[in-house]
Amino acid sequence: MAKVIEGLYYAESHEYVRVEGEYGYIGITDYAQDQLGNVVYVDMPEVDDEVTAGEEFGAVESVKAASDLFSPVSGTVVEVNEALEDEPELINKDAFANWIIKVELSDKSELDKLMDAAAYEAICK
């Protein structure tokens, strides 16, 4: 059974946001990594790129498929997880610890439209 963590915000497209102050750490959920199988490449945006809620910001490729990443929130990319460039499989080891991008949130009210852990767990069944 896929792991779900309390206190994060979840999107239907299986991304999560972990909010710390003005910043959000965005990654894919444990359920998503489990569905994808061995991740072999993560296509990430660059620092200072703008991301928009509901729009594509990159892609994850596994041995099975390439899937677009959709940002659950809007904002500016302040950091990308460079460790994933050489070791994309870190996402399989721990999807919640290995976030993909860190974003300075431009509209915190967008978080209200996302799901909590219980609601997300329900759609993964």
Next chain:
Amino acid sequence: MNKTYYSKLIFELSRPGRVGYSLPKNEFEGYSLVQLGATQSRQTKTLLPECDELTVVRHYTNMSNNNFGVDTGFYPLGSCTMKYNPKLNEELCQLPGFNIHPMTPAKYAQGSLKLYDEVQKTLAEIAGLSRFTLNPYAGAHGELTGLMVIRQYHMSRGDVARTKIIVPDSAHGTNPASAAVCGLQIVEVKSLADGTVDVEALKPLLGPDIAGMMMTNPNTLGLFETKIPEIARLVHECGGLMYYDGANLNPMLGVCRPGDMGFDVMHINLHKTFSTPHGGGGPGSGPVGVRKGLEEFLPNPKPLSNSPEGEGLYLRCEESSLGYISFFLGNFGIIIRAYAYLLSLGKENIPMAGKLSVLNANYIKESLRSHYELPIDTVCKHEFVFDGLREEYGGDHHSPEHVTTLDVAKRLLDYGFHAPTIYFPLLFHEALMIEPTETESKETLDDFIAVMKKIAEEAKADPQLLKTAPHDTPVRRMDDVKAVKEPKFTFKAL
């Protein structure tokens, strides 16, 4: 393998001034035919390799020795039907009478046109359909052509609202891809736990916007879809047509017919089911067949009889056709090979091909299920899918260190077998899809089974041996992703 000649590029073997020829003295030194401007004439050296003849011969002979094909070894690549390509096919397609220009007037090409017509009639009988076009160049090209037939049919009735096509989640990736190229929107229908299409999940998807449904039978798990008559009835009731993906036609040969099951349009891969070359570019051939009433929509040109030109077959272009998908009559050399195969087997023996392919697949499946995880336990058709190694052989998916299907496939190369299809279909995490075909002997199957068991034992005893495989191939394990992301196409880029 000779590493000196194989592992180096021809450019690395090059030595300045070395040649493999001797030309007569140039009598026109300094003479140029046309004075070209600076933009048209080369400003740098050509940088072609300079080698003696023997070096060139050894380089390419050693390289060709490292090719792998169905002529060199067992090739259990699931979904690809890598059956043997009889040498008789090659001999017959080289008959001088077939060596004609594609623009030869029909009057002087009656033999070739008759062959085309006999192949199309034979395929129509095998498929239980009315007429085939042999013009498409490959399987996916056939899928696109077949979907264009369906669209043309709806358009001809003024029914322009049918823009969606239903595709099962177990489908070949080419199905949604071809539908998208055809401008159709894809609606996915789920499979049941037994791997077949969920009829209850299909019902709410049907309506006046559905152009049709694409199905593969046996499906990509090698399982026979038993509910086709009901599915076909439901799709027809909503006004859609049924499309049959012929990729898995092999086990059905001479046993049952897509037309009888209710399919309206289908394609066949001659390079799978009818023993024409496959892999390394083929080329392929993807004939498309239709049921009675849809013939007029097939692509132009069509070799038809009863024409104003007189007796025989002449190329016709019909207004009601979907148009051209190729300018001539497909990959004709391949069609000749398929004809040779059809006549070699004959009507009496064609059903044996399908039955033996099913027997071979089940023999391997039952022999290996003790070591590999069999997710759906039933009689398969021409192929089947394992979900990786069994837990006790290091295949526990939940362990991050588990031995993967990729590791097993790479290790197989060390034993001289081509790897099966891996990570397809997507329904299972560690899919390993094996299709032996009917042309393999029991001895070959037994060798393969023994090696697969040995690999499972190795995975248990020494997982690292598999993780670092292959060990004995000319090139070791490659970084597939980097090769795609940072391809180097020229010697200079290295």
